[in-house]
Amino acid sequence: MPVIADNAVVCLVCDSPLTVDGDAEKGEIIECSACGQEHELIGRTDDRPEVALAPEVEEDWGE
Numbered sequence: 001m002p003v004i005a006d007n008a009v010v011c012l013v014c015d016s017p018l019t020v021d022g023d024a025e026k027g028e029i030i031e032c033s034a035c036g037q038e039h040e041l042i043g044r045t046d047d048r049p050e051v052a053l054a055p056e057v058e059e060d061w062g063e
């Protein structure tokens with residue numbers, strides 16, 4: 001397990017480190033530069049950011 005910075009998280013898909021801006025707000029989307037997966041900042045625990053996989057945005061909103 002690589003050591004990562006306090007403000008960083010690892011990609012939930014490929015384990016690459018993702019850097020989260022210190023002033024990033026909940027709901028911010030962080031894209032993994034390695035695999036392109038988007039993550040949504042869902043909150044912070046003890047100053048560490050927590051992310052979840054961002055829902056895939058469908059361009060077609062109709063039924």
Ligand SMILES: [Zn+2]
Binds near residue numbers: 016033034037
């Ligand atoms: Zn990734």
